[in-house]
Every structure is written in C-alpha cells, then in structure tokens.
Amino acid sequence: MTTRQKILITGASSGLGEGMARRYAAQGRSLALAARRIDRLDELAAELRPTAAQVAVSELDVTDVETVPVVFRKLRDELGGLDRVIVNAGLGKGAPMGTGKAHANIETVQTNLIGGIAQIEAALEIFREQNHGHLVLVSSIAGVRGQPKAQTAYSASKAGLTAIGEGLQTEFAGKPITVSVVAPGYIETAINRGVDTKLKADLDSGVDALVKAIDNEKRWAPVPAWPWVPIASALRHLPQSITRYLG
Numbered sequence: 001m002t003t004r005q006k007i008l009i010t011g012a013s014s015g016l017g018e019g020m021a022r023r024y025a026a027q028g029r030s031l032a033l034a035a036r037r038i039d040r041l042d043e044l045a046a047e048l049r050p051t052a053a054q055v056a057v058s059e060l061d062v063t064d065v066e067t068v069p070v071v072f073r074k075l076r077d078e079l080g081g082l083d084r085v086i087v088n089a090g091l092g093k094g095a096p097m098g099t100g101k102a103h104a105n106i107e108t109v110q111t112n113l114i115g116g117i118a119q120i121e122a123a124l125e126i127f128r129e130q131n132h133g134h135l136v137l138v139s140s141i142a143g144v145r146g147q148p149k150a151q152t153a154y155s156a157s158k159a160g161l162t163a164i165g166e167g168l169q170t171e172f173a174g175k176p177i178t179v180s181v182v183a184p185g186y187i188e189t190a191i192n193r194g195v196d197t198k199l200k201a202d203l204d205s206g207v208d209a210l211v212k213a214i215d216n217e218k219r220w221a222p223v224p225a226w227p228w229v230p231i232a233s234a235l236r237h238l239p240q241s242i243t244r245y246l247g
Contacts, residue, residue: 020086120164134180136181141235
C-alpha cells in the first residue's frame with residue numbers, strides 16, 4: 001500500500017488529533033495541522049519539526065464553513081499537495097433534550113456534522129483535482145445506534161458522519177479516492193474524561209489503534225478493535241432491551 005506522505009489533520013491541538021500528529025511526525029511524514037487554538041498548534045509544530053518532513057499550521061474553526069476550503073487550500077499549497085485528510089475536529093457537548101440546554105446540542109451538531117460536511121467538501125475538491133487521496137472520517141461507536149440523554153445529539157452527529165462516509169465509499173468504489181470511517185470507543189480524551197468504565201483505553205493505546213486502522217485504509221474500523229468490533233456489531237443488530245446496557 002502506498003504511504004500517504006502529506007497528511008492534514010483537523011482538531012490537532014489536543015486529544016486524538018494531537019496524538020495522530022505525533023505518530024505521523026515520528027514517521028517522518030509531512031503534516032498540515034488545523035485547530036482553533038493556534039497558540040497550541042504553534043507549540044506542537046515546534047516539537048514536531050525535528051522529526052517531521054514538514055509541518056504547516058493554520059487556525060481553523062470548522063463551523064466557519066466559508067473559511068474551511070480557504071484554509072484547506074492554503075495548507076495544501078504549503079505541503080505541495082495532500083495525500084490524506086483526517087476529519088477529526090469534534091465536540092462532545094450535550095444535554096437531555098427538552099431540558100433547556102438546546103444550545104449545547106445544536107453546537108455539537110454544528111461542529112461535528114455541519115463542520116464535518118464543510119471539511120469533506122473542501123477535501124474532496126482537492127482530491128478530485130488531484131485524482132487521488134484518502135479521506136478519513138473520525139466518527140464514533142456512539143454513532144452506531146442512537147444513544148440516550150446527554151449523548152443523543154452527539155450520537156446523531158456521528159451517525160450522520162458515518163452515513164456520509166458510506167455514501168462516498170459507494171460513489172468512489174474502484175477509483176483512486178479512498179474513504180475510511182473510523183469509530184473510536186472510549187479513549188482517554190477530554191470528551192471521555194468523565195466516563196467511568198473499564199472499557200476505556202489510555203490515550204497512547206487508543207492513538208496507536210487509530211493510526212493502524214487509518215493506515216490500513218479500512219472502510220469501517222471500530223477502534224481499538226477489542227472490545228469495540230463486537231460491541232459495534234451488537235449495537236447494530238441486538239434489540240434495544242439489550243443494547244442499552246452496552247458501552
């Protein structure tokens with residue numbers, strides 16, 4: 001499989017995005033990093049430049065949908081092309097619906113789904129021009145089946161991202177543009193910090209599993225594979241009376 005040398009990662013200032021940037025920099029790849037916190041990106045870039053082939057950074061709020069393609073093209077030009085775009089920027093806010101906190105749910109959907117669509121559009125414009133590229137959508141196990149209470153809007157936003165990925169996989173089947181959907185389970189990041197479960201992976205293990213799945217360019221990959229592959233299958237097929245106890 002061809003090594004994807006020039007990689008753009010959104011949401012790269014912390015968590016899984018930062019972890020992936022560190023892994024790929026250690027492998028000597030060229031990185032384009034985007035996030036809202038440009039000060040943190042600048043610090044990270046300084047750390048990564050001794051090992052990465054190249055590091056370009058740009059401030060980006062993915063909910064500013066008009067700016068997304070501008071930033072993507074700028075980063076593409078700095079790297080001299082893009083081989084892979086990882087749509088990772090996301091938000092984990094949420095509240096039970098009807099409890100007066102609609103803003104948290106709306107913000108989550110705007111970031112994860114609307115912002116995700118803006119990134120997908122920008123990436124695929126570049127890939128169509130190049131006639132090659134690997135688009136990676138970071139969804140979630142929570143997107144496999146609707147989740148209750150504070151996770152409902154988050155679950156819906158990730159389910160939407162997964163559905164888009166599936167549609168694009170059909171569209172680009174047999175073509176030089178590849179689309180992968182990766183679905184992390186509980187990994188120790190800010191989004192999952194308050195989750196108390198024995199199923200939660202530490203950040204390093206979670207990032208290792210994520211990078212492996214991405215580099216294998218799987219169409220659909222729950223990560224880490226254990227226990228999330230069987231849990232994802234159960235969530236898809238078992239009755240709700242059982243699945244409500246999973247995860």
